[in-house]
Amino acid sequence: MxxxxxxxxxxxxxxxxxxxxxxxxxxxxxxAGVDRITMEDFAFSPANPQVRPGEKITVVNKDSAAHTVTATKGDAFDTGSIAGGESGAFTAPSKAGEYAFVCTFHSNMTGTLIVR
CATH class of the missing domain: 4.10.910 (30s ribosomal protein s13; domain 2)
Known part of the structure; x- marks a missing residue:
């Protein structure tokens, strides 16, 4: 026993x-939520990441083409061009909400950053 x-x-x-x-x-x-977004096969994964306000998000580009993670409204965040095989980062907005984003080079690549 x-x-x-x-x-x-x-x-x-x-x-x-x-x-x-x-x-x-x-x-x-x-x-803690997601702290990484991967770009692969011309898609974001996850497409709707959930993060905390002000959290640093690492972005990994597994494609050969350059991509961005750019807020569609205002200037909430923008990684700038991330070459194929490279990584970048951005800081999530400090205000809770949902922020649509797109790759400025490939408009079919979209997602929504959920800040809570």
Whole structure:
């Protein structure tokens, strides 16, 4: 029976490894959202990333053609041209909301950045 109690204690300790009373899966790191957008086969992945206000987003271009991640309204964000095989980054807007974006070179590449 002591082995069973030790196993339960280990499971509880592992679930609360962040030091709080909640299981580790609900810690802020587990719900941080997307911090990376990939451009591949002339599409964004994910197409509708969810991020926190002011979060830095890395953009990876796996295509051979250059792409951008550019907000369609205002100047909320714009990576500028990212050559094929290269990476770039931008900072999410500080205000919560939904921000449509497009690749300025390929208008069929679209998505929506969801800031919450």
């Amino acid at each position: 002591a082995l069973g109690a030790a196993t339960v204690l280990l499971l509880v300790a592992t679930a609360c490894a962040d030091g709080g009373n909640e299981p580790a899966s609900t810690s802020p790191a587990a719900t």
